[in-house]
Amino acid sequence: MTNLETFSYDNKIVRNFAIASVVFGIIGMLVGITAAFELVFPSLNLGIPEITYGRIRPLHTNAVIFAFVGNGIFTGVYYSLQRLLKTRMFSDLLSNIHFWGWQLIILAAAITLPLGITSSHEYAELEWPIDIAIALVWVVFGINMFGTILKRRENHLYVAIWFYIATWITVTVLHIFNNIQMPVHLFKSVYVFSGVQDALVQWWYGHNAVAFFLTTPYLGLMYYFMPKAANRPVYSYKLSIIHFWALIFIYIWAGPHHLLYTSLPDWAQSLGTVFSIMLIAPSWGGMLNGLLTLRGVWDKVRTDPILKFFVVAVTAYGMATLEGPLLSIKSLNAITHYTDWTVGHVHIGALGWNGMLTFGMLYWLIPRIYGTKLYSVKLANTHFWIGTLGILFYAIPLYWAGWTQSLMWKQFTPDGFLQYGNFLETVTQILPMYMIRAIGGTIYFVGVIVMVYNLMKTAFSGKLIANQEAQSAPREVHVAHKNEYWHKWIERKPIQMLIVSAVLILIGGIVEIIPMMMIDKNVPKIASIQPYTPLEIEGRDIYIREGCVGCHSQMVRPFRSETERYGEYSKSGEYIYDRPFLWGSKRTGPDLHRVGGKYPDSWHYNHMYDPTSMAPGSIMPMYPWLFENDLDTKYTAAKIKVHQSLGAPYPDGYADKAVADLQTQAKKVVANLAKDNIKQEGIENKEIVALIAYLQRLGTDIKVDNQNK
Amino acid sequence: MGKYILEQSGSYNWMAIFALFTFFIIFIVAIFMILRKNDPLMKHMQELPLEDDETQIQ
Numbered sequence: 001m002t003n004l005e006t007f008s009y010d011n012k013i014v015r016n017f018a019i020a021s022v023v024f025g026i027i028g029m030l031v032g033i034t035a036a037f038e039l040v041f042p043s044l045n046l047g048i049p050e051i052t053y054g055r056i057r058p059l060h061t062n063a064v065i066f067a068f069v070g071n072g073i074f075t076g077v078y079y080s081l082q083r084l085l086k087t088r089m090f091s092d093l094l095s096n097i098h099f100w101g102w103q104l105i106i107l108a109a110a111i112t113l114p115l116g117i118t119s120s121h122e123y124a125e126l127e128w129p130i131d132i133a134i135a136l137v138w139v140v141f142g143i144n145m146f147g148t149i150l151k152r153r154e155n156h157l158y159v160a161i162w163f164y165i166a167t168w169i170t171v172t173v174l175h176i177f178n179n180i181q182m183p184v185h186l187f188k189s190v191y192v193f194s195g196v197q198d199a200l201v202q203w204w205y206g207h208n209a210v211a212f213f214l215t216t217p218y219l220g221l222m223y224y225f226m227p228k229a230a231n232r233p234v235y236s237y238k239l240s241i242i243h244f245w246a247l248i249f250i251y252i253w254a255g256p257h258h259l260l261y262t263s264l265p266d267w268a269q270s271l272g273t274v275f276s277i278m279l280i281a282p283s284w285g286g287m288l289n290g291l292l293t294l295r296g297v298w299d300k301v302r303t304d305p306i307l308k309f310f311v312v313a314v315t316a317y318g319m320a321t322l323e324g325p326l327l328s329i330k331s332l333n334a335i336t337h338y339t340d341w342t343v344g345h346v347h348i349g350a351l352g353w354n355g356m357l358t359f360g361m362l363y364w365l366i367p368r369i370y371g372t373k374l375y376s377v378k379l380a381n382t383h384f385w386i387g388t389l390g391i392l393f394y395a396i397p398l399y400w401a402g403w404t405q406s407l408m409w410k411q412f413t414p415d416g417f418l419q420y421g422n423f424l425e426t427v428t429q430i431l432p433m434y435m436i437r438a439i440g441g442t443i444y445f446v447g448v449i450v451m452v453y454n455l456m457k458t459a460f461s462g463k464l465i466a467n468q469e470a471q472s473a474p475r476e477v478h479v480a481h482k483n484e485y486w487h488k489w490i491e492r493k494p495i496q497m498l499i500v501s502a503v504l505i506l507i508g509g510i511v512e513i514i515p516m517m518m519i520d521k522n523v524p525k526i527a528s529i530q531p532y533t534p535l536e537i538e539g540r541d542i543y544i545r546e547g548c549v550g551c552h553s554q555m556v557r558p559f560r561s562e563t564e565r566y567g568e569y570s571k572s573g574e575y576i577y578d579r580p581f582l583w584g585s586k587r588t589g590p591d592l593h594r595v596g597g598k599y600p601d602s603w604h605y606n607h608m609y610d611p612t613s614m615a616p617g618s619i620m621p622m623y624p625w626l627f628e629n630d631l632d633t634k635y636t637a638a639k640i641k642v643h644q645s646l647g648a649p650y651p652d653g654y655a656d657k658a659v660a661d662l663q664t665q666a667k668k669v670v671a672n673l674a675k676d677n678i679k680q681e682g683i684e685n686k687e688i689v690a691l692i693a694y695l696q697r698l699g700t701d702i703k704v705d706n707q708n709k
Numbered sequence: 710m711g712k713y714i715l716e717q718s719g720s721y722n723w724m725a726i727f728a729l730f731t732f733f734i735i736f737i738v739a740i741f742m743i744l745r746k747n748d749p750l751m752k753h754m755q756e757l758p759l760e761d762d763e764t765q766i767q
Contacts, residue, residue: 009765083761156750158757224758233755238743246736274729470764507731 005153005474007088008467011369013095014079015464018362020103021071022452025358027110028063029445031056036438039588040431042611042621050114052621054547058125059113064350065123067106069214072358074102074141076221077164079365081148084158084224086472090147094140101137105130116545117187120580121202123209124178128189131179138175142168149494153472157494159240163220165494166248166501170212173505177513178205182642184635188541190642195575196263196523199583200516204255204509211251214349215317218357219247222290222314225361229306235292239285246282248501250275252508257328260337261557262583263572268512269330275508276328283321290314305380309360312388316352320345335410338553338587340430340437341402344395351391351444359383359451366455372462379454383447390444394437401433410561418564423590428617526573528704531648532697534636534662535669539694541639542687543582546623553584554593554698567594567699574702577648589620596700601669602676604692626688627680631666633659662690669693 038044038053045052078095082088089095108130112118118125126134145168149161178201181189193201227234234240256264256272291314294301301307323345327336336342367374374380408426411419420426532540543549556562558569570593575581599607606613609627611620640648640655666684669692673683683689 006766080758083764084757086761086764154757156754156757158754160758227758231759233759237751237755241743242736242740245739249732249736278732469766471766472764 003473004471006469006471008469009082010078010089010092010095010466011464011468012466013089013092013099014075014365015369015466016099017071017075017078018366020099020106021068021075021358022362022448022455024063024067024071024106026445026448026452028060028068029441029448031063032060033438033441033445035060036434036441038621039434039619040438042619045621047622047624049116049546049623049625052546052623054550054621055114055116055545057547057550058118058122059110061123062109062113062125063106065209065213066109069218069350069354069358070102072354072361073167073213073217073221074098075365076225076361077145077217079369080160080221080224081145081164084154084161085148085152086154086470087148087152090144090151094144094147098137098141098144101133101140105133105137108133112187116547118544118547119179119181119189119191120544120547120549120582121178121191122206122585124175124202124205127187128179128181128183129186131175131181135172135175138168138172142172146494146498153475155475157497158223159234159237159244160220160224161494162244162497162501163216163223165497166244166505167212167217167220169498169502170208170216170248170252170505173502173509174205174208174212177509178202182646184638184642188635188639190639190646191579192646193517194577194579194646195581196265196572197516198579198581199259199262199575200256200264200268200513202581203258204252204513207255207258208252210346210349211254214354215251216248218317218354219243219286221357221361222286222310222317225357225364226290226293226310226314229304229310229360229364230294230297230300232293232295232297235289235295239289243282243286243289245504247279247286249504249507250278250282252505253512254279254324254328256512257324257333258585259583260328260330260333261559262555263570263575265516265572268516271512273328273330276325280322280325284318287314287318287321290317305377305384306360306363308381308384309356309363309387312384312391313353313356313360316348316356316391320349320353323348334557334559335406336402337557338585339402339406340398340433340586341406342586344398344402347398348391348395351387351394355444356387359387359448362451362455367458367462369465369468370459370462371465372458375454375457375461379450383450383454386447386450387444390440390442390447393440393443395440397433397436397440401430401437404433405430409565410559412561418561421565423565424615424617427588427619431619523572523576525576526571526702529574529576529701531577531643531650533665533693534633534640534658535665535690535693536697537639537643537694538631538633538636538662538687539690539692540582542626542691543694544580548592549582549584551584551586551588551620553587553591555583556591556593556699562591566591568702570699571702574699577643579643579646592695592698594699596696596698597703600676601672601692601696602678604695605673605678605688608688608691623688626691627683627686629687630682630685631687631690633662636662665693666690669696 035053035056078089109126112127113125117127119127145164180192182192183189191198223234223240253275254272256268257276260269301311327333327345363374363380405426408420408429413419556566556570563569603614608623610622611618637655637658640650640658644650666689669689670684
């Protein structure tokens with residue numbers, strides 16, 4: 001061996017991301033457990049707005065996705081990328097900017113979400129200044145990654161790196177298009193797209209956040225760490241090539257399966273279903289490739305906890321990617337959508353696939369970068385069994401709860417009436433399941449604490465090898481042969497790989513989204529639909545701030561069981577001024593699209609103050625602060641102007657008299673309350689009045705249209 | 710312009726069908742080409758994660 005170059009791998013950045021992943025994992029899971037218990041004991045929020053369910057649910061999802069899993073991705077990518085390319089990261093400075101930038105973004109999320117500063121798009125709740133920060137840090141990561149790839153000593157890019165490249169480009173595209181907003185002020189923005197178009201863009205993003213943040217980078221980690229742990233090459237490299245190209249092309253199309261039976265045009269729903277079913281093939285190809293990597297070493301799985309974690313992770317990936325397509329079949333989706341089945345499904349992915357793979361990776365990686373052995377294999381095995389048990393206790397009750405509740409929603413008496421006409425009956429029925437779920441989450445969390453102890457003892461028994469010395473020959477100059485295997489070309493060319501990946505993922509997005517935006521007949525207009533009044537806009541923003549969308553949908557599907565319960569099914573034309581759309585994805589409480597005019601103003605007043613006063617047994621939290629907080633009208637005019645600039649047909653100069661109109665409407669609400677003997681000093685200036693005005697408006701415009709006909 | 714073309718095309722289902730066919734053609738051809746290839750490169754690529762430990766000195 002001559003001409004070897006000496007260099008070092010940066011282990012410190014790997015260690016930093018690993019610590020961040022664990023720390024934020026603990027926080028994210030604790031918030032999740034709190035939210036789960038709040039569903040059973042609503043008063044657990046202690047009357048504090050910042051820790052109420054609606055506000056901490058997005059905190060939980062963001063913490064787990066972007067803090068726990070996100071930092072887990074970077075841990076694995078920074079470790080594997082250097083070694084697969086036989087070079088140090090492109091720039092230590094960029095590595096550090098990436099690390100601290102990402103943690104600051106998480107900190108910003110942890111502060112803003114409990115304060116109710118949210119755009120309400122699921123998994124994209126952060127407001128526009130943080131969105132810009134995410135974009136900048138993501139670009140820093142990209143430069144660092146591609147810089148490393150370009151200065152590599154290994155000619156060919158291993159399949160794990162393809163997954164990292166596809167992740168980077170797709171997340172970039174998704175993040176930009178799902179956050180096209182017009183700022184009102186520093187903490188408030190309005191989406192450019194509205195209603196059904198906003199819904200399509202959001203779920204194109206939402207589904208692919210799962211695909212390209214929770215799946216493709218972790219598949220890259222699977223293709224790297226699983227062979228390492230098993231000490232055998234991946235079962236079939238050819239299969240991994242097919243897995244990669246098929247997966248990234250198909251995944252991007254599947255978003256509309258989140259909107260089946262909604263007002264989204266049928267053609268888009270059908271595309272979502274067809275491509276979701278097709279996803280089974282590449283997903284299971286990948287799962288089998290991972291599991292078959294263990295061929296000949298299954299005996300090691302009995303004793304090696306790392307392999308145990310990987311086996312359960314890959315199995316959970318297989319189960320979730322079979323379940324997902326099945327849930328995309330319309331007849332099954334009609335039962336499962338809006339229920340806890342979806343929550344169970346998501347957690348098979350999060351706890352099983354992402355969680356267990358992260359734990360296995362950390363058990364493998366920490367001893368190596370600290371130059372020592374794992375402190376206790378026995379404790380790691382204990383963690384494995386606790387974690388697996390936690391997943392089962394979490395998911396099974398939710399599947400049960402989902403089926404039970406959905407069947408109750410759809411049950412008719414022999415006389416043709418809804419058997420469970422009171423929505424609350426279907427909630428109290430499944431409360432024991434919610435309790436078991438919360439316990440399941442706690443069990444899983446205990447396992448994580450065991451891991452933290454084990455890894456800390458491991459780290460303390462060694463010393464971080466911050467700069468691991470390495471040697472490798474310089475990169476060979478490749479001379480292409482005449483009949484060279486075609487795929488070799490792209491494996492050597494990261495930029496071409498980036499471009500081809502981008503083209504593939506853009507095809508799905510373009511075919512689904514552009515016709516939706518450009519063809520008017522996709523959203524048939526309804527003459528009576530008017531934009532919200534200033535008071536209703538403020539009420540809507542309170543609805544968004546409190547995270548009501550986390551428990552209430554605003555989409556009546558065209559089923560008899562829903563039209564009987566809620567009223568006329570929802571039409572796409574009703575949402576043309578809804579920025580953002582608030583269709584929701586889960587019904588812990590009933591749908592609210594037709595709630596306008598269903599109850600008197602006093603009912604809402606009492607219900608928001610103490611839900612059990614109007615609905616005994618309700619698990620909705622109390623909102624006493626809405627009765628104390630003065631309505632902030634400082635930005636009302638600015639909001640009207642932004643909505644107007646996006647096409648809402650307010651008269652010219654209306655923004656200037658918006659606050660006066662708001663006050664006039666507030667007085668009407670107060671007069672209605674007074675009729676029912678509800679009097680509160682200064683109530684016309686309180687937030688509750690705006691919320692009542694918004695709720696009373698919901699779904700009512702179409703009734704005017706029907707009367708005219 | 711784009712809107713005009715889309716509107717004039719009557720049904721835009723053809724876009725979805727076109728994409729579906731593109732997928733099938735590209736991937737059936739790709740699968741065929743990948744599976745029939747027996748290249749030493751595959752072995753090299755498969756071994757990459759296992760080789761990188763050899764670069765470490767400590």
